[in-house]
Amino acid sequence: MSHHECCCGCNDNREAVRENAKAALTPEIVAFIEECAADAHPESQLIRVLHRVQEHYGHLGREQMDAVAQLLQVPASKVTGVATFYHFFRLEPRGKFMISVCLGTACYVKGAERVADRLQEELGIHFGETTKDGLFSLNATRCVGTCGLAPVVVVEDKVYGDMTPDQVPALLEKYTKKA
Numbered sequence: 001m002s003h004h005e006c007c008c009g010c011n012d013n014r015e016a017v018r019e020n021a022k023a024a025l026t027p028e029i030v031a032f033i034e035e036c037a038a039d040a041h042p043e044s045q046l047i048r049v050l051h052r053v054q055e056h057y058g059h060l061g062r063e064q065m066d067a068v069a070q071l072l073q074v075p076a077s078k079v080t081g082v083a084t085f086y087h088f089f090r091l092e093p094r095g096k097f098m099i100s101v102c103l104g105t106a107c108y109v110k111g112a113e114r115v116a117d118r119l120q121e122e123l124g125i126h127f128g129e130t131t132k133d134g135l136f137s138l139n140a141t142r143c144v145g146t147c148g149l150a151p152v153v154v155v156e157d158k159v160y161g162d163m164t165p166d167q168v169p170a171l172l173e174k175y176t177k178k179a
């Protein structure tokens with residue numbers, strides 16, 4: 001009996017699972033993962049791989065994460081653990097507008113947290129999430145380099161300085177109208 005004809009079909013099955021995993025990703029990403037899988041410690045390549053996947057898809061979907069686990073031969077629970085631990089990974093599709101609240105020191109001491117709370121309240125989401133209508137995603141970020149304007153909120157590439165919680169509704173309305 002050849003290696004591929006095991007009586008229980010486990011090898012065929014493994015092959016099928018691998019093919020499915022490959023189909024969930026682009027050939028370039030599959031090639032990249034296969035390179036990483038050849039590393040003596042594939043787990044150490046996990047963050048690099050997830051970055052690459054997110055760069056392409058904009059977020060890490062369940063299907064893509066499972067495919068990474070298969071191809072890198074890392075437990076799926078490990079992949080999920082890493083993806084949820086680091087704030088730069090997104091598990092949901094990104095909204096039309098990305099709102100980033102600077103929580104760097106200068107912004108923090110000038111009340112960024114209150115602005116962040118109001119944003120979460122108005123949008124009905126937490127950091128790392130996207131509104132149901134797909135319009136807004138909310139993110140916390142480190143210093144964006146405009147501390148003189150603290151506290152700062154960035155929507156897409158536009159910086160809004162001296163933000164107060166009371167300015168939040170008008171800011172959101174402006175972008176809702178744009179959509």
Ligand code: FES
Pocket residue numbers: 102103104105106107108142143144145146147148150151152
């Ligand atoms: S700390 Fe917010 S811009 Fe520097």
